[in-house]
Amino acid sequence: MEQTAQLVPLNWYIFLSTSLFCIGVLGVLFRRNAIIILMCIELMLNSVNMLLVAFSSYSGNSDGQVFVFFIMVVAAAEVAVGLALLASLFRHLGTTNIDMLNKLKW
Amino acid sequence: MDQLIFFSLSALTLLSGLLTVFSRKSMYSVLSLIFCLFTVAGHYILLNAHFLAITHIIVYAGAIMVLFLFVVMLLNLNTTSDKSKAFYFRAAAVSGAGMLFLVLIASLKSTTLGAYYAPTDTGMGVVEHVGKRLFTDYLLPFEISSILFLSAMIGSVLLAKKEKK
Structure with missing residues (x-):
């Protein structure tokens, strides 16, 4: 049993994922560059992925790992479309600052 | 040993995540996010999820972040400074994220996960x-x-x- 004293408790993964998620939220709120905002969304997705893998691994059920696989698929598709949108926006406006994208606000 | 690896990996993950948010240049943000994703892959290996670790590196570092790098270089965004709003805007962003962090930590602190001791290696x-x-x-x-x-x-x-x- 002295082996288990050295193991990482599951709570630590929860705290790590929470911290990483909040860093992502901070980036989305803090930065004005749309590309950085997209990257911070990736950061949030990754924190949730990590928690899913942790729970899957600790409970011995591989469903969570399959879900993470599908989340990766959706994230890749999302990034491809998002970056294409940003490229075409940049061609129109000459900037990726989201403060310039306020036409739909009123 | 596991705890030591976990702590060092977590410190690197959080540090590079913060660098992603606070870097002045977009290029540095992208590079630190790549580093952050590699440390997340390290966490996957620590959790005995080898397939996902490899997939994570291939998909994120190999495809997604290359796409980001290409767009940053193509649009020449590295020099555009992040023209910030007023100070109160930044303060509101930081305090909002900080309050979310506080609420999440406070609510998750008292969870008991007694049944799960160690990552299973089956x-x-x-x-x-x-x-x-x-x-x-x-x-x-x-x-x-x-x-x-x-x-x-x-x-x-x-x-x-x-x-x-």
Whole structure:
């Protein structure tokens, strides 16, 4: 049993994922560059992925790992479309600052 | 030993995540996010999810972040400074994220997860097992995700194409 004293408790993964998620939220709120905002969304997705893998691994059920696989698929598709949108926006406006994208606000 | 690896990996993850948010240049943000994703892959290996660790490196570092790097370099965004709003805006962003962090930590602090002691090492995260699950129980979502990929590809080509004047 002295082996288990050295193991990482599951709570630590929860705290790590929470911290990483909040860093992502901070980036989305803090930065004005749309590309950085997209990257911070990736950061949030990754924190949730990590928690899913942790729970899957600790409970011995591989469903969570399959879900993470599908989340990766959706994230890749999302990034491809998002970056294409940003490229075409940049061609129109000459900037990726989201403060310039306020036409739909009123 | 595991705890030591976990702590050092977590410190690197959080540090590079913060660097992603606070870097002045977009290029440094992208590079630190790549580093952050590599440390997340290290966490996956620590959790005995080998297949996902490799997939994570291939998909994120190999495809997604290269896409980000290309766009940052193509649009020449490295020099554009992040023209910030007023001080109160930044303070509101920081305090909002900080309050979310506080609430989440406070609510998760008292959770008891007594049943789960250690990551199980039953060969669950290797390619063989995950692949078997993927091609039997999750075959339909797997095939549908290929259609999703195809539509995303067509959509991004259409969106990024130059419009005819």
